[in-house]
Amino acid sequence: MSYxxxxxxxxxxxxxxNRNAFLRLGPTSDIExxxxxxxxxxxxxxxxxxFYVNDLMANADDTxxxxxKQSTLYSKNNVTISKEVLLPFLDHSYEGIAQExxxxxxxxxxxxxxxxxxxxxxxxxxxxxxxxxxxKKTEDVEALRRIKIKAEQSRIVAFDLDDxxxxxxxxxxxxxxxxxxxxxxxxxxxxxxxxxxxxxxxFTSGRELSHESSxxxxxxxxxxxxxxxxxxxxxxIITPDEVINRGIxxxxxxxxxxxxGYLGGEAFTNDPPQDIVVVRDVAWFVFGVNYxxxxxxxxxxxxxxxxxxxxxxxxxxxxxxxxxxxxxxxxGLNINxxxxxxxxxxxxxxxxxxxxxxxxxxxxxxxxTGDYILSQLRNGLVFxxxxxxxxxxxxxxxxxxxGYNLGGYVTEINSECYAAIKSVARIARKMGDxxxxxxxxxxxxxxxxxxxxxxxxxxxxxxxxNIDRTGQxxxxxxxxxxxxxxxxxxxxxxxxTIINRLLQPxxxxxxxxxxxxxxxxxxxxxxGMQLLGGIWHNLTAWIAMAAKEFQKDIVAETLNKIWNxxxxxxxxxxxxxxxxxxxxxxxGDTFESLGMxxxxxxxxTYLWLTVEGLLGLKVENGLVYLEPSxxxxxxxxxxxxxxxxxxxxNFLIYDGxxxxxxxxxxxxxxxxxxxxxxxxxxxxxxxxxxDSKGIEVFSISEEQERRKTCFILNGSSNxxxxxxxxxxxx
Numbered sequence: 117m118s119y120x121x122x123x124x125x126x127x128x129x130x131x132x133x134n135r136n137a138f139l140r141l142g143p144t145s146d147i148e149x150x151x152x153x154x155x156x157x158x159x160x161x162x163x164x165x166x167f168y169v170n171d172l173m174a175n176a177d178d179t180x181x182x183x184x185k186q187s188t189l190y191s192k193n194n195v196t197i198s199k200e201v202l203l204p205f206l207d208h209s210y211e212g213i214a215q216e217x218x219x220x221x222x223x224x225x226x227x228x229x230x231x232x233x234x235x236x237x238x239x240x241x242x243x244x245x246x247x248x249x250x251x252k253k254t255e256d257v258e259a260l261r262r263i264k265i266k267a268e269q270s271r272i273v274a275f276d277l278d279d280x281x282x283x284x285x286x287x288x289x290x291x292x293x294x295x296x297x298x299x300x301x302x303x304x305x306x307x308x309x310x311x312x313x314x315x316x317x318x319f320t321s322g323r324e325l326s327h328e329s330s331x332x333x334x335x336x337x338x339x340x341x342x343x344x345x346x347x348x349x350x351x352x353i354i355t356p357d358e359v360i361n362r363g364i365x366x367x368x369x370x371x372x373x374x375x376x377g378y379l380g381g382e383a384f385t386n387d388p389p390q391d392i393v394v395v396r397d398v399a400w401f402v403f404g405v406n407y408x409x410x411x412x413x414x415x416x417x418x419x420x421x422x423x424x425x426x427x428x429x430x431x432x433x434x435x436x437x438x439x440x441x442x443x444x445x446x447x448g449l450n451i452n453x454x455x456x457x458x459x460x461x462x463x464x465x466x467x468x469x470x471x472x473x474x475x476x477x478x479x480x481x482x483x484x485t486g487d488y489i490l491s492q493l494r495n496g497l498v499f500x501x502x503x504x505x506x507x508x509x510x511x512x513x514x515x516x517x518x519g520y521n522l523g524g525y526v527t528e529i530n531s532e533c534y535a536a537i538k539s540v541a542r543i544a545r546k547m548g549d550x551x552x553x554x555x556x557x558x559x560x561x562x563x564x565x566x567x568x569x570x571x572x573x574x575x576x577x578x579x580x581x582n583i584d585r586t587g588q589x590x591x592x593x594x595x596x597x598x599x600x601x602x603x604x605x606x607x608x609x610x611x612x613t614i615i616n617r618l619l620q621p622x623x624x625x626x627x628x629x630x631x632x633x634x635x636x637x638x639x640x641x642x643x644g645m646q647l648l649g650g651i652w653h654n655l656t657a658w659i660a661m662a663a664k665e666f667q668k669d670i671v672a673e674t675l676n677k678i679w680n681x682x683x684x685x686x687x688x689x690x691x692x693x694x695x696x697x698x699x700x701x702x703x704g705d706t707f708e709s710l711g712m713x714x715x716x717x718x719x720x721t722y723l724w725l726t727v728e729g730l731l732g733l734k735v736e737n738g739l740v741y742l743e744p745s746x747x748x749x750x751x752x753x754x755x756x757x758x759x760x761x762x763x764x765x766n767f768l769i770y771d772g773x774x775x776x777x778x779x780x781x782x783x784x785x786x787x788x789x790x791x792x793x794x795x796x797x798x799x800x801x802x803x804x805x806x807d808s809k810g811i812e813v814f815s816i817s818e819e820q821e822r823r824k825t826c827f828i829l830n831g832s833s834n835x836x837x838x839x840x841x842x843x844x845x846x
Contacts, residue, residue, distance in 0.1 A: 117365055119683075119695040123176040123188055127688045128249040130186050130696060131388070131714040132203040133373035136215035137322075138389040139203045140250055144176040145188040147201065148247035149254075151389035152216050152323065153376040156438045157276075158244030158258060158389075159216060159283050160321055161299075167224075168235040169193045181696045183348075183369050184340040194228035195309065202333065205340040205372070213336055217322025221333045225314040236305040236317065240285060242274040243299045251692070251700075251711055252387060265301055267294045272301050285321045288331045347372055350764075351408045353726060354754040354816060355746075357672060363679030364726055366696050368408060370719035375412060378437035380423055382415040384716055391438040395424050395431045396513060397717050399457035400654065403464050404720025407727040410469045410759050417462055421478050424458075429481070429488030431455040433507075450501045451492050452511040453529060456536035459485055463539040467735045470762050479547055486540035489533050490559055496566035497525045498533045503585070512596065514631060517644030524584040527571050528599045534563045535603035546737075567605050577613035593633035595623065595655045601662040608665070615663045619670075627681050627707045628656035634704070641704030645711070651702040653678050653718050657725045664729055664745040671729040671745045678722065681707075698722065731755050731767070742782040744769055754803075754816060756793070766791050768803060768814065775805045775812065 129141035129148070137159070140149040147163035167174040167190055174192035184205060190197040202219040226232050242265065244258035262277040271286045272294065285301075292306040309315065320330035353364050374384045378391055386397040398420055402413045423442045424432050431454040435442035462478055465471070492498050500511030502523025509521040511529050541556035572579050573591065579600050581590040597618055601611045618624065622634040628651040632639045639649040646652065660674035678698070687693040690702075692709040698718035700711030727733050731753065732743035738761060746753055746769075753769040760778070768775040773785045780786050789807025803814040 117183065117362065119181045120178055121181075121687065121695060123179045125686050125688055126179060126694065127692050128694050128713045129179065130181050130694060131373060132184075132186075132205075133376065133388070134203060134205045134215050135375065135377040135382075137203060137218075138373075138376070139201075139218055140247065140389075141186050141201055142247070142249045143179060143188075145179060145186045145199050145201050147218065147321075148249055149244060149252075149389065150218055150321070151244070153378055153389075153391065154216075154438075155279070155281070156391040156436075157261075157279075158242075158254070159323060160218075161241040161243050161245040161254070161258070162239065162247070163218075163220075163241075163285075163321065164239045165199060165220070165222070166237045166239075167192070167197050168237070169195045170233050171235075181694070183344050184337065193232060194226065195232050195234070196225050196227065198223040200333075202337055202340065204336050205343050207343045207346060210339060212330075213339070214322055214325050217320055217325045217330070219330075219333050219336055220319045220321075222317040222319075223314070224309060224316075226309040226312055229311045231311060232309045234307055234309050238303040238319075239300070240272070240303065240321075241300045242283060249692075250713065252389070261299070263299045265296045265299070267296055267301070272296075272303070274299075281323065283321065283323055284325055285319065286325065286330045288318045344369070344372070347409070350757050350759065351723065351727070352754075352756045353731070355672070355730070356750050356752065357676055359680050359683070360672065360675045360726075360730075363675055363682070363722060366679075366682075367404075367698070367719040367722040367726075370697060370714060370716075371405060371408060371723070373714070374716040374719075375409075379440065380435075380437045380442060381419040382412060383419045383437050384416065385437075386716060387712065388714075388716060391436050392434050393419070393424070393437045394434045395420055395454035396433075396452075396457050399454075399461035400717050400724075401720045402461040404722070404724035404727075406465050406468045407733070407758055408720070408723055410465065413461075413465045414469070414471060414474055417458075417465055417478070418474065420458060421481055425481055425485070428491075429455075429484035429486075431458045431485065447508045448504070449508070449511055451489070451498060451529065451533075452500065452502075452515065453513055453532055455485060455489060456529070456532035459536040459539050460532070463543060466543070468760055470738070475543075475547070479543065482540050482543060483552060486537060486556060489537060493563075494525075495570075496562060497570060498530050498563070500524060500526050500529055501585075514594075514596070514644070514647040517647050520644060520648075521584070522582055524582050524586075525571060526582040527567070527579045528596050530563065530567050530571065531599040531603040531605050534560055534567060534605055537563060538604070564605055567600065572600075572606075572610070577610055578617060579614075592638055593617070593623075593636045595629050595631045595652075595659065598655070598658050598662050602658055611662065612666055615659070615666055618659050619663065619667075624659070625651065625704075625707075626677070627651055627702060628653050628677060629659050630704045631655060632704075639704070641706070642710070646701040646703065649704040650710070651704055651707065652700070653681075653698065653715070654721050657718075657721050657729075661725055661729050668745045669747045671725060672747050672750070675722070675725060675730065678718075727755075727758065733758070733760075733767075735760055740765065740776075740778055740780050742767065742769075742774055742776070742780050742784070742786075744784070752814075756791075768805065770812075770814065 126143035129143050132139040138151045142148045150160040151158050169192040174190040177189045179188045185202040187200040200221045243261045244254035264275045266273045270290050274283045291303045293304040295302045318331045383393045386394045405413045432444040432446045434445050500523045502509045502511050506518050507515050511526050512522045537560040541553045544553035581592045583589050600606045601614045623630050631647050632649040641649045660670050663670045692713045694713045697714040699709040700715040734741040756766045757764045765778045792804040794802040801816040805812045
């Protein structure tokens with residue numbers, strides 16, 4: 117699956133990642149930062165390439181985004197040039213291929229009968245520098261790195277004088293000219309291209325990269341394709357909505373790109389590239405990754421268990437994953453959402469995976485953390501003693517608003533803590549610890565009653581944002597209203613009241629949910645990282661999940677809404693939008709993307725909304741529940757290879773019946789049997805289901821289609837399921 121856009125229509129390029137590295141590309145496939153997760157340093161700060169034909173600069177025409185690589189096509193004077201950039205993505209180690217390496221291939225072709233003179237000019241910067249195409253700024257220390265650069269016959273080596281490491285840029289041809297500066301180098305290749313002649317050049321940059329084995333671009337490309345194909349065959353979900361299908365596919369791709377190995381273990385950062393791991397974002401990441409790569413969920417939760425828990429049971433805000441003994445950073449807050457969300461993420465993982473060893477290891481932490489939450493009760497509610505502003509004064513997911521305070525009795529925190537205490541009670545019961553289970557159930561009931569009694573506005577049925585440290589009640593209308601509904605605090609009637617308010621047009625827009633109502637006095641579409649009225653798609657997903665009880669179309673509508681934004685016809689008109697990636701945050705009025713072009717937490721959140729929302733999959737005590745939330749005009753929903761209970765399960769919902777290969781509890785009719793999937797040419801799959809009642813045969817077809825929105829789909833659109841015949845005898 118790929119996208120093809122005019123280079124002039126793009127603001128930025130893709131971000132690629134593997135276990136050890138993260139690569140940012142500009143709109144014309146130039147390197148705008150290549151970073152190592154093992155060292156938390158840039159391998160390359162920038163690598164830009166320019167082309168000249170008969171001394172005239174070639175124009176960038178189109179950029180193609182693929183799962184494993186990005187390419188830009190140039191042309192001038194009947195000469196075409198293809199610039200391809202590839203970051204290896206490997207299942208395991210291969211001799212001679214380093215994960216901390218990037219491969220570039222240039223293919224030039226003369227389409228005329230006259231000779232052409234060509235020049236390839238490169239500008240290489242070895243320390244990290246800011247890029248105009250990305251919101252992430254480099255650390256000041258990058259500007260102070262001491263680097264010594266040495267030019268050899270067909271490579272350049274940059275030595276870091278502080279840690280004795282080195283980075284090499286290898287060429288498969290000898291440059292015409294090389295100019296070395298303080299932390300950078302410029303390289304030129306001048307050559308002639310005969311009539312109808314075609315040439316290729318390969319350049320490889322990275323650490324631990326031998327010169328002799330660094331030029332097999334096609335071999336590395338094939339290994340990377342195969343590795344992606346392996347992972348993307350997991351949690352394969354197909355719907356009648358082509359936009360959603362692409363969103364699910366690219367959500368998995370984006371998850372794989374932010375999966376890093378640090379010195380402390382596997383984790384992911386909320387603002388790549390860096391080694392900062394934020395616990396709240398880990399929790400939301402795990403909620404979705406459980407249904408894709410549960411082993412990754414386990415490893416990340418184990419990282420948090422080992423490094424992110426204070427002695428008293430509080431979860432810290434963040435740590436640096438490359439510190440040998442990570443320092444706990446909590447902004448001086450006694451509590452925020454990190455603590456309850458960690459508990460909920462652990463239960464979410466344990467519900468889908470039978471992992472007794474992890475349960476045994478994490479259980480004492482859960483008890484300590486549950487007790488810590490209870491120790492923060494004042495007057496029956498969890499009290500956030502937040503006296504500052506911004507990160508030092510906000511106990512909320514919206515914690516980066518300058519000059520803003522949100523503390524005291526915060527509805528969001530109390531709702532999450534209620535759900536977390538209920539969660540600890542369930543886990544204690546599973547462990548046979550009935551005294552703690554009874555205690556936590558009682559405490560959860562008391563907390564819920566106090567939330568309803570003290571934080572709910574009896575006139576409107578809505579909830580206060582908070583009651584602050586001075587006792588003042590704040591009734592701001594924000595997206596945070598979702599939390600009592602999302603975390604099970606309210607009954608169905610109150611939940612409906614909340615959802616009806618959140619779906620009004622002052623909050624719910626064509627591009628997602630505003631963080632603050634446009635009618636609220638505090639509304640601003642851009643201030644506070646768009647947290648005072650901008651659009652954050654994770655909030656949009658939370659609202660849709662809470663609303664599905666009342667509007668069965670809302671989940672499909674939201675999934676379509678979120679990914680449709682990622683496929684706009686002219687991305688640069690929306691600023692930092694890149695087809696194939698989830699943006700972080702939008703202006704609440706203009707809907708321009710103003711944050712990261714690749715939000716690291718939105719891909720798993722999209723999967724979470726798909727699996728638990730659209731498919732309606734829940735696992736409790738080993739039992740599989742399925743309550744789809746799909747539009748009436750959807751005839752089918754195909755969901756195969758979903759990891760559940762240490763295995764992979766398959767479902768096909770067709771015309772009100774669930775076909776499954778595992779026992780399922782559902783209000784729909786259920787048939788349990790066996791599946792056989794036959795793949796044929798041109799993207800057609802024949803799905804054969806058999807049980808004691810007979811055989812059902814379904815055809816899933818994929819037809820290639822070119823759309824007016826300037827992107828190309830390769831065999832993944834117009835998918836339909838057709839029932840071929842009924843009730844044949846086995």
